[in-house]
Amino acid sequence: MTDDNPLLPFIDACRRNGLDPGPMDPATLAPASLLRVDVSQWLELAQAAKSAGLRWCAFWAGEYGTDMEAYSCMERAGAYLILRCRFGREQALPSLAPVFPSADRPERHARDLLGIVFKDQPDERRWTRHHAWKATEHPLRSDFHAQPPGPTPADHEYPFVTAHGPGIVEIPVGPVHAGVIEPGHFRFQAMGEIILNLEERLGYVHKGIEKAAVGRDANGLARLAGRISGDSTVAHGWAACQALERAAQIDVPRRALWLRAVLAERERVANHLGDIGAICNDAAFAFAQYQLTRLREDSLRENATVFGHRLLMDCVIPGGVAGDITADQARDMRNNAITLAAEVKQVIQILEDSESLEDRLMRTGRLAPELAAELGVIGFAGRASGQVYDVRADAPYAPYDQFEVRVPHYRAGDVAARAKVRSEEITVSLEMMARLLDSLPNGPCRTPWHAPAQACAGLGIVEGWRGEILSYVSLDEHGQVTRFFPRDPSWLIWPALELCVQGNIVPDFPLCNKSMNGSYSGHDL
Amino acid sequence: MLKLLNKIIRIGVITEPATPPAAAEMERLGIEVKRTLDRRFAGSLAIRHVDAGSCNGCELEIHALNNSYYDVERFGVHFVASPRHADCLLVTGPVSRNMEMALRRTYDACPEPKLVIASGDCACNGGEFGVSYASCGAVANVIPVDVRIAGCPPAPAQLLAALQYLLQSARAQHIPR
Ligand code: SF4
Numbered sequence: 085m086t087d088d089n090p091l092l093p094f095i096d097a098c099r100r101n102g103l104d105p106g107p108m109d110p111a112t113l114a115p116a117s118l119l120r121v122d123v124s125q126w127l128e129l130a131q132a133a134k135s136a137g138l139r140w141c142a143f144w145a146g147e148y149g150t151d152m153e154a155y156s157c158m159e160r161a162g163a164y165l166i167l168r169c170r171f172g173r174e175q176a177l178p179s180l181a182p183v184f185p186s187a188d189r190p191e192r193h194a195r196d197l198l199g200i201v202f203k204d205q206p207d208e209r210r211w212t213r214h215h216a217w218k219a220t221e222h223p224l225r226s227d228f229h230a231q232p233p234g235p236t237p238a239d240h241e242y243p244f245v246t247a248h249g250p251g252i253v254e255i256p257v258g259p260v261h262a263g264v265i266e267p268g269h270f271r272f273q274a275m276g277e278i279i280l281n282l283e284e285r286l287g288y289v290h291k292g293i294e295k296a297a298v299g300r301d302a303n304g305l306a307r308l309a310g311r312i313s314g315d316s317t318v319a320h321g322w323a324a325c326q327a328l329e330r331a332a333q334i335d336v337p338r339r340a341l342w343l344r345a346v347l348a349e350r351e352r353v354a355n356h357l358g359d360i361g362a363i364c365n366d367a368a369f370a371f372a373q374y375q376l377t378r379l380r381e382d383s384l385r386e387n388a389t390v391f392g393h394r395l396l397m398d399c400v401i402p403g404g405v406a407g408d409i410t411a412d413q414a415r416d417m418r419n420n421a422i423t424l425a426a427e428v429k430q431v432i433q434i435l436e437d438s439e440s441l442e443d444r445l446m447r448t449g450r451l452a453p454e455l456a457a458e459l460g461v462i463g464f465a466g467r468a469s470g471q472v473y474d475v476r477a478d479a480p481y482a483p484y485d486q487f488e489v490r491v492p493h494y495r496a497g498d499v500a501a502r503a504k505v506r507s508e509e510i511t512v513s514l515e516m517m518a519r520l521l522d523s524l525p526n527g528p529c530r531t532p533w534h535a536p537a538q539a540c541a542g543l544g545i546v547e548g549w550r551g552e553i554l555s556y557v558s559l560d561e562h563g564q565v566t567r568f569f570p571r572d573p574s575w576l577i578w579p580a581l582e583l584c585v586q587g588n589i590v591p592d593f594p595l596c597n598k599s600m601n602g603s604y605s606g607h608d609l
Numbered sequence: 610m611l612k613l614l615n616k617i618i619r620i621g622v623i624t625e626p627a628t629p630p631a632a633a634e635m636e637r638l639g640i641e642v643k644r645t646l647d648r649r650f651a652g653s654l655a656i657r658h659v660d661a662g663s664c665n666g667c668e669l670e671i672h673a674l675n676n677s678y679y680d681v682e683r684f685g686v687h688f689v690a691s692p693r694h695a696d697c698l699l700v701t702g703p704v705s706r707n708m709e710m711a712l713r714r715t716y717d718a719c720p721e722p723k724l725v726i727a728s729g730d731c732a733c734n735g736g737e738f739g740v741s742y743a744s745c746g747a748v749a750n751v752i753p754v755d756v757r758i759a760g761c762p763p764a765p766a767q768l769l770a771a772l773q774y775l776l777q778s779a780r781a782q783h784i785p786r
Contacts, residue, residue: 395666
């Protein structure tokens, strides 16, 4: 290991604390370094990682024969570290939530679905489980095949945090909201109009994605991954395919990689356009909505013409991309990207000149950089609060390793900063699209998928428009999926929403929520 | 301000003309209608959307119905905030078990004629998620469905065609004397 290994401070921290984590395995779950650790070292190693400045990314678990295995993924300066621990079913796994607060919900998710017992988990309450299965049942275990016998009751009696005192009111909202959005429940405690506390209750769109993945072949998994969160179909599809391809050691042709990046940038631009319009609309500035949804629609129509699907579903497939494009299409798309960039610039300039908009967006929903760091907030939400990390720039995967990616960032952490990061990212993406299309390599756009000869696993890491997506896939010797865990960035965005609304007025909640834009489906799985 | 007005004037009204589809065209569009609306609804349809477990892809395209190209409100179609105000439920997604009761209650709260449109492959047949410990599958497994729109997700043009067809068939009905 060289001095410039970003994980060196972690190794030093281990040494200082008298820990011997054993050798790092750089191959099994590349690009992450894998550490096989004993349950007795699980917590201490996480503490060492925290003291060495590693960012917590993900926790997932699964069965390992008659035992269990748990994974904790962390990152520093673009280098990923995974702790893997195998332990008996009756053994308790120390909770990492006291060290990394964002590990709380993923652990409760694993407790609900796999029956893992955690030691010192600060929150005893269920999370993904409502009433579709009992506390004693564990749907992700391989011996679980049951279905509820009758209609599933509503999730009443969830023990929300309560507040008492003169003038404090509780406002329950959801799961069905007033607009065309996904379902979830929000419990506010407010004093007059001021929000004192917000507690989220999610899991309403839990549809068993992890279980539905088991037994699928590679193509079936890619289709499912493309439907984890419909707004991120390219990003999740790419992450899952990257994991599959790394597991099966399949080289994706260069042309396919370039086209994947074109697809991913198109997805980023379309979502940013629609959301910036919607944020402004929530602040009653309909002009932005009118103009930006028009540009979004133009872009989706071009998607349909060139790639055959408005939202680009099923365009990324194991081994490459589903369809090729012609030289004419590449040229037109490139020119349209340049035109779009100019138009977006013009509209954004008008928005920035609007004082009434500024009045609504600035200082609203502020997430301080220190808090963002503590929660490990990623993506544009993190970058608006000083957390400057973008997988494309900091841990580049092909084809981004061939390009320089500019990463816009701010520290103000308010709705305005999040919108500003996103508007600047549109420009970056459109420029990137032009560069990708200018340098599109010749050759095939896919390699035939072949199932690996033995059981294996792979990890995919890509930057979706919301932020870093992690995708873990394991396959058996027939090439069928045995475990799939996609970590949508929303796991790290939802806790931030709870904190950024404190002290804001209740009517500004939609603005805050829209500006953070966590995915319900991507989180609930 | 001048820039803003300039932009508004330069872009102008871009809403596209849309003619209601002929009955023969419905199959090609992946639309199946089992019950149409009463004549009283010919000029206006209040829709309550319910995401019963979708991946959110369907919602993106429903949003697009309100963009300036499709402008669904010109046909008297509007999205309302409560099932109490709705003539019609537009349901997306497979019905997750965790949303099952919320969907039933929304249906109960909706006044007659309670037209239910299942929009998207998931709502029509469970899609990639099917029936499982966590998913009830198709909307029809939970509440009665009157219209099905296939697609993953159905494009706004498809959604618009289905809504126009419903309004047109309502208009074509005679009031018995
Ligand atoms: S039909 Fe497709 S887009 Fe709609 S919810 Fe299902 S998977 Fe998502």
